[in-house]
Amino acid sequence: MFPNPANPLVTAPAETTILAMLLAESPLSRVELARRTGLSSTAVTKAARPLIDGGYLHELPPERTAPGAGRPVNPLAVTPDREFFVGVWIGPDGLHGTVCDLRARARAGAQRELGDRDPASVCALLAELVDELLDTEPEFRERTRHLGVVVGGEVDRDTGRVNLPVLPGWQDVPLVEAVAAATGLNVTVENDVKALTVAEHWFGEGIGTEYFAVVTVGRQVSSGLVVNGELVTGAYGAAGELGHVRVDPAGPPCRCGSNGCVEAIAATDAILAAVRRSAGDPALDFAGAVRLARAGDPDAQDAFARAGRAVGTGIATLVTLFGPERVVVTGEVPDALDLLDAHLREAYAAHCFKAAAKCALTLRPLPWEERARSGAVIGIQALFP
Numbered sequence: 001m002f003p004n005p006a007n008p009l010v011t012a013p014a015e016t017t018i019l020a021m022l023l024a025e026s027p028l029s030r031v032e033l034a035r036r037t038g039l040s041s042t043a044v045t046k047a048a049r050p051l052i053d054g055g056y057l058h059e060l061p062p063e064r065t066a067p068g069a070g071r072p073v074n075p076l077a078v079t080p081d082r083e084f085f086v087g088v089w090i091g092p093d094g095l096h097g098t099v100c101d102l103r104a105r106a107r108a109g110a111q112r113e114l115g116d117r118d119p120a121s122v123c124a125l126l127a128e129l130v131d132e133l134l135d136t137e138p139e140f141r142e143r144t145r146h147l148g149v150v151v152g153g154e155v156d157r158d159t160g161r162v163n164l165p166v167l168p169g170w171q172d173v174p175l176v177e178a179v180a181a182a183t184g185l186n187v188t189v190e191n192d193v194k195a196l197t198v199a200e201h202w203f204g205e206g207i208g209t210e211y212f213a214v215v216t217v218g219r220q221v222s223s224g225l226v227v228n229g230e231l232v233t234g235a236y237g238a239a240g241e242l243g244h245v246r247v248d249p250a251g252p253p254c255r256c257g258s259n260g261c262v263e264a265i266a267a268t269d270a271i272l273a274a275v276r277r278s279a280g281d282p283a284l285d286f287a288g289a290v291r292l293a294r295a296g297d298p299d300a301q302d303a304f305a306r307a308g309r310a311v312g313t314g315i316a317t318l319v320t321l322f323g324p325e326r327v328v329v330t331g332e333v334p335d336a337l338d339l340l341d342a343h344l345r346e347a348y349a350a351h352c353f354k355a356a357a358k359c360a361l362t363l364r365p366l367p368w369e370e371r372a373r374s375g376a377v378i379g380i381q382a383l384f385p
């Protein structure tokens with residue numbers, strides 16, 4: 001039987017710890033689980049029991065142990081197909097959805113182009129997309145209770161209401177209520193950068209880190225922070241606004257009212273505006289700007305170089321203040337990331353304070369599948385208190 005969707009799957013702290021650890025890394029022996037969590041072997045066994053009974057964990061055949069090392073141990077593993085999770089990213093032009101298993105592996109994907117962009121039309125389209133995804137396999141429909149929706153905007157996790165600057169008429173929209181009514185699923189909504197940070201912390205490069213950050217570069221420049229193993233939300237809901245860290249006092253004006261912010265130099269619109277000016281071509285698009293830079297146009301190359309340096313300097317500030325173990329930089333502009341890469345790393349290395357510079361930096365593209373998957377991870381998070 002499934003637990004009541006209104007209640008988390010695990011409530012006891014030991015169960016929560018063990019399930020979270022096995023989701024990230026599976027299988028692990030009880031001895032290893034005890035060692036890593038600081039729980040006693042008895043506590044591990046006791047905590048695992050209801051999860052084994054509920055079908056979320058299973059025991060693997062005993063591992064061979066050295067002679068005289070005591071009785072053989074049965075490692076514990078997550079049963080990925082026990083439950084499935086739908087994730088949907090509401091993008092500026094379309095809906096992108098996925099079904100993931102318990103270990104956040106994508107098992108199906110589908111997309112819809114946006115027609116009417118008012119909340120009611122988008123929610124109806126979202127319900128259609130979820131239906132299509134759940135129809136991919138009979139077991140998806142049988143074993144899916146949670147849907148995570150991620151959006152590029154402000155999210156109030158308590159009320160489930162959102163403000164989306166990219167879609168007209170999306171002010172204070174009760175998204176959780178509307179999507180829950182349209183799909184019948186247990187719905188959670190989260191800001192896309194925060195969701196990516198959680199996904200990367202639980203299932204990606206941030207596994208096992210206490211201090212970790214994700215930086216997104218594209219239409220906007222944002223960051224998500226994990227401090228003491230927890231996502232930072234900020235006292236006023238605004239935290240990690242890396243895009244509005246000022247890196248050049250003489251830099252161009254920013255939409256926030258200040259000037260010289262990372263975003264005013266490194267957002268795709270800012271790069272494009274700079275290349276349009278230098279090329280004297282107000283109709284140039286972003287792909288055209290990339291082509292110019294690749295063809296060796298020095299002004300176009302300089303615009304990308306300045307963007308890379310602005311992001312690198314911003315990340316150096318973040319790393320110097322918070323000391324993360326690693327930072328993942330992920331870009332909405334997959335075909336232009338390499339134009340930023342070397343400049344970003346150079347500025348980062350130049351401005352990072354001493355030991356903080358040990359922090360590893362990864363740059364990689366951000367395809368829609370990953371955004372949708374981060375929604376499914378927010379669904380998986382709903383299993384926890």
Ligand SMILES: [Zn+2]
Binds near residue numbers: 244256264
């Ligand atoms: Zn700004």
